[in-house]
Amino acid sequence: MSSLRAVTLATLVKDIRLEWRSKDALNSMLFFSLLVVVIFVFSFDPLAEESRHIVGGLVWIAFLFAAVVALNQTWARELRNQVLDAYRVSPAPANALFLAKSVGNFIFVSVLEALMVPLFVIFYNLKVLGPAWQLIPIALLGTWALVVNGTFFAAMSLRTRNREIMLPLLLFPISIPAVIGMVAGTTAILTGEDSAHFYIVLLLTYDVVFTTASLGLFETVLHAE
Amino acid sequence: MNAVKFLFAAYIATWVIHLFYIGTLVRRFARLKQQLRDLGKDWSQD
């Protein structure tokens, strides 16, 4: 078990260091996130009364697109340097690679979200009418839901003809319950009209189910030729 | 009655979809039979 943790940590640190050194992907992703927010601001009038009801949806759609673009990046680098082949041959557990990739993606996407949220708050003059602290579990659980399945499907998409489009094609349908949880939960907290309790439980259940499934089946995906 | 139009639209749509799918199966069968014949021809040239 300690080998799993050690390998996971080592891989994770390597990814973060690589990302930090190159900064290319990070910078372009940050700019992309900003652009997405701005497009939304122009499309959905922030002055309208109903904006507080729809911002939950807008925020998570923005996160979803940013996550997909980020996820496509992360495996591409592995492919370029044939790291995947080396990994398959090594005795390291496949789960370690999956966990490292997922946690790395999670950190990456969270950074993007941290950038986009203040922008949304500013442009839409957001004021949270419900219990604001509940936004944290929703953000964490929701992001993990997207990232854990996204990492898994990105690995699956590596061996398809249209790799970049395949990831969202596989990810979006399966993510729908999680998206409902994220959006409805966020809206409930922003408007203060409902309780987000059920949605937090839904997201937690979703995360547990799919993290288990991904860990269980990743070995299969990794060894696919 | 106007609503009955919808009834017939639904039934017709159902069969259009089924027949379309069956049509693709028929076409693929024909193509495969052709490939089979080609393969058979190649072998006979042993």
Next chain:
Amino acid sequence: MKRLFPILSVLTAAFLAYALYQALVIAPTDALQGDVYRIIYYHVPSAWTAFLLFLINFVCSIIYLIRRNQKADILALVSAEVGVVFCTIVLVTGPIWARPVWGIWWAPGDIRLTSTLVLWLIYMSYLVLRRFSTSAQTQMLAAALAVFGALDVPLVYFSIWFFRTQHPQPVIGGGGSMAPAMLHTLLINWLAFLCFAFLVCWSRYRLEVLQREIDEAHAMESLSGDRDSNKASMPLTRSGK
């Protein structure tokens, strides 16, 4: 075996015609909705058939993951494809029914139609993966995806269910019990469509088996550049002509 298929086809066609007659003529007219309600005799059996086929896909995918059984994989593919066809019919006939009855094409909180839409999306993505995957392990990947999809189904249902209870929805009547005569017609139509689905799946299965044999033959041909005597052991001869 070859004789059986045309005979069953004729019988099934007759059954479907009888079921249609039941649906349009014999079944009583609904007091509230008039004759439009008869759409359910096609809408509901299609839904039940689609769900059954997706269940078969799930079971076959698990079998394939555990045992690498080729027949299970072919059946998984077949049931997913035919299931999507029936699911499409559900999604088309649903709004056609909703428009005259509720006045709207689509109710966002309508749990049944919305879950069916998500189901359709999940299995479409399964078919897309099978079509575009270039891996030698496509079947494994697809089976893994099918498991994910099946795990998702209860989550989809509950998430929409709770969402619906929090948002006012158009009053959707007809949740009550059905007149026995209507239920009888519904079951007859379902049975007829099940026979039909069975025949379609059988055809698709034979098509896939043939396709794989031909692919194998092509691969063998390009591997053994010169034509030598190994041909006698080719699988093609057992296609039962």
